[in-house]
Amino acid sequence: MQALLEVIVPVFLVIGFGYVAVWRGVFAHSAVDGLMKFTQNFAIPCLLFRAISTLDLGQDFDLALLGSFYGGATAGFLAGLLGARFLFGRPWEDSVAIGFCTLFSNSVLLGLPITERAFGAAALAPNYAIVALHAPFCYILGFTAMEIVRASGGGLRRAARSILGAMVKNALMIGIALGFVVNLADLPVPEIVTDAADLMARAALPAALFGLGGVLYQYRPEGDMATIGWICGVSLVLHPAVVWGLGSWTELSTGQFRSAVLTAAMAPGVNSYIFANIYGVAKRVAASSVLIGTALSVGTVWIWLSLLP
Secondary structure, three states: OHHHHHHHHHHHHHHHHHHHHHHOOOOOHHHHHHHHHHHHHHHHHHHHHHHHHHOOHHHHOOHHHHHHHHHHHHHHHHHHHHHHHHHOOOOHHHHHHHHHHHHOEOHHHHHHHHHHHHHOHHHHHHHHHHHHHHHHHHHHHHHHHHHHHHOOOOHHHHHHHHHHHHHHHOHHHHHHHHHHHHHHHOOOOOHHHHHHHHHHHHHHHHHHHHHHHHHHHOOOOOOOHHHHHHHHHHHHHHHHHHHHHHHHHOOOOHHHHHHHHHHHOOOEOOHHHHHHHHHOOOHHHHHHHHHHHHHHHHHHHHHHHHHOO
C-alpha cells in the first residue's frame, strides 16, 4: 500500500497545488492559460517527438496492444452513448458528447506520469504507441458519430475536413508526425537539438499537471449527477475492465498489459469538454465529469495498480 501511495499521491498533489493556487488567487486564470499553452503547444510535443523518434516501431506498435486498448475505448464510447440515450433519455447529440467523455481517457497528463512513477521511464514505450493514435482515433469516431446523428447535407465531408484541419494544426500531432518522420527515415538529429528537446520534455509533465489543477478549478460540478456518475463508472471501471479482458485474451506482455490497462483507467480528459463545446451540447456534464472523474480516479487508479501483475 505504501508503494502505491508513493506512486499516486505525488501526481495528484501536483494537480492539487495547481487547483489551490488558482482557488486562492495566487495563480491567475490567465497564467493557467499560458502554462497550458506552453505544455500543450511546446513541451509535450517535444516529449512526444523524442519518444516516437526513438521507438522500436516494429515491436511497440503491436496490433494486439492497440486492438486491446482501442477495443476497450470503443466499448466505453458505446456504453456512454447508449446509456445516455436509453437510461437517461438524453438527446442523441448530447449522447454522442457523453460517449466521447467515456472514450477519451486522459492518456497524456495522467497516464504518462502515473505509469512512469509506477514502473519507470523504460515502461512508457507502449504508452507512447497508444498516445500516438489516441487523438486521431477518438476525434474521428466522435466527429463521425455526431455528423451521422445530425444527418445534415455534406455532414461527413464537413467532418472529414474538420478532422484534417484539426490534425494539421494540432501541436501534439505535429510532434508525433515529426517523430515518425525521423524514426522511419532514420534521419540524424544533431545532439544540440535533441538536448534542447529533452530540456523542454522534462518540463512537460510537472507543468501540465499543475496547469491541469488550475483548469479543473474552472469546472464546477453542474448538470445531471446520475449521468455524470455513469460517465465516471464507464471511464474508471468498464473501460479498463474491457481492456483487461482483451489484453488477457491476446496475451499481451506484462509491460504492454500494464500500460494499456492503466491508460484506460484514467479519468476523462479535458478534450471531452472541448468536444462538447465544439457542438454546444452536454457542456456542463462534460466539464463536471472531467473534474469529478479526476478526483475519483485517486481511488480507482490505486485499485487497478494493486491488481496489475
